[in-house]
Amino acid sequence: MDLLLFGPPGAGKGTQAKLLVEALGVPQISTGDMMRAERSSGSELGQRFDAYMSKGALVPDAMVLELMEKRLRQDDASEGAIFDGYPRTVEQAEALHGLLGKLGRRIDRVVSIEVSLDVILDRVTGRRVCLDCGQTYHVRYSPPPESGVCAACGGSRIVQRKDDVEDVVRNRYEEYKAKTEPVLAYYQPRGVVVAVDGTGSLEEVSARIMAAIEGAAKGA
Numbered sequence: 001m002d003l004l005l006f007g008p009p010g011a012g013k014g015t016q017a018k019l020l021v022e023a024l025g026v027p028q029i030s031t032g033d034m035m036r037a038e039r040s041s042g043s044e045l046g047q048r049f050d051a052y053m054s055k056g057a058l059v060p061d062a063m064v065l066e067l068m069e070k071r072l073r074q075d076d077a078s079e080g081a082i083f084d085g086y087p088r089t090v091e092q093a094e095a096l097h098g099l100l101g102k103l104g105r106r107i108d109r110v111v112s113i114e115v116s117l118d119v120i121l122d123r124v125t126g127r128r129v130c131l132d133c134g135q136t137y138h139v140r141y142s143p144p145p146e147s148g149v150c151a152a153c154g155g156s157r158i159v160q161r162k163d164d165v166e167d168v169v170r171n172r173y174e175e176y177k178a179k180t181e182p183v184l185a186y187y188q189p190r191g192v193v194v195a196v197d198g199t200g201s202l203e204e205v206s207a208r209i210m211a212a213i214e215g216a217a218k219g220a
Contacts, residue, residue: 001026001080002105003213004087006184007113009172010120011198012205016113017084019206026080034067035059045070065095072103080108089179093186110187111209115198117173124169131157 001024005013017028038046039053045067052059068086071077087093100106128137128144132155137144144158145151162168187193194212198205 001108001213002083002100003080004083004107004110004187005113006110007115007198008117008120008176008180010124010169011113011115012202013084013113015202016206016209017082019202020082020209023210024080024082026082027076028084029068029071029077029081029086030084031064031068031086034071035064038067061092061095064092065099068096069099069103072099072105080105083107087183090182090186093183107187107190107192109213110184110193111212112184112193112195113198113205113209114195117170119199120173121166121169124164125160125166127164128158128160130155131159 003020003024003026005017005020007013014030017030021028035049035053039049040046045063048063049059049067052063064086072081083096087096097106122140123138126139126141128139129135130137130144130150130153133150133153135150135152136142137158148158149156150158163172184193194215196205196208196212
């Protein structure tokens with residue numbers, strides 16, 4: 001199954017993708033992770049990425065698609081993949097459709113994780129991260145120790161990341177609404193879009209996603 005996880009920044013796509021890897025037996029495809037790995041490898045393609053990324057410039061869609069094809073042709077992705085954070089524009093969706101068609105595949109399901117801006121602000125602005133080990137806390141739901149010492153590694157650098165402040169979160173949400181949400185309209189006529197409520201516990205949202213995937217599969 002080729003599955004696209006969709007939703008605004010802070011909806012929990014990355015976390016849910018990792019759970020779905022186990023449940024569906026297909027890999028998570030994150031373009032950001034792949035570009036960083038390719039860049040670190042020193043490959044010819046990675047060097048081309050570096051020419052853009054080192055300057056903070058956007059990598060051209062054609063190069064991202066080249067990387068995507070390389071990844072989808074690997075053995076572990078031959079039976080499907082979970083796309084997390086891609087495509088972000090209608091143009092990218094059209095390019096992915098063409099690539100999958102060349103491989104004899106298509107997006108089988110688009111799961112839209114629906115979360116309001118208020119919920120996202122609460123989730124993201126309350127997040128605190130240990131810079132030493134990556135352990136995540138939340139000031140209301142899972143507060144860091146009062147001592148300021150990370151319970152996971154004993155480090156003392158528990159901070160709010162620069163991207164987790166309200167102004168940045170609001171800007172990213174507005175950019176998503178303007179540029180990425182239209183991707184849903186691209187897939188709607190294909191009858192593959194399923195919406196799920198993204199509020200609640202990790203386990204509750206995961207159960208809803210699995211039910212939506214299984215229900216859509218039965219109705220196909």
